[in-house]
Amino acid sequence: MVNAIKGVFISCDIPMAQFIINMNAALPNNQKFIIRVLDNTHLFVQPHAAEMIRTAISEYRDQNTYEKPA
Numbered sequence: 001m002v003n004a005i006k007g008v009f010i011s012c013d014i015p016m017a018q019f020i021i022n023m024n025a026a027l028p029n030n031q032k033f034i035i036r037v038l039d040n041t042h043l044f045v046q047p048h049a050a051e052m053i054r055t056a057i058s059e060y061r062d063q064n065t066y067e068k069p070a
Helices: 014-025 047-063
Strands: 008-011 034-039 042-045
Touching: 008 047, 014 034, 014 042, 014 047, 042 047
Parallel strands: none
Antiparallel strands: 008 042, 034 042
């Protein structure tokens, strides 16, 4: 019998994958969202976590963006 799990496939660079993995590790066991780490740049996560990941990445990028002083 085949078991199928609905999820979201994420393809990113290695640092961003590590950021997502660390996000997942910081959560309690009942809130973890990574279904499987496929390799260094590909993750399979639960569908409900997609927007949370997008928001966290956006905030992370905003914090780490250099703006030249006026």
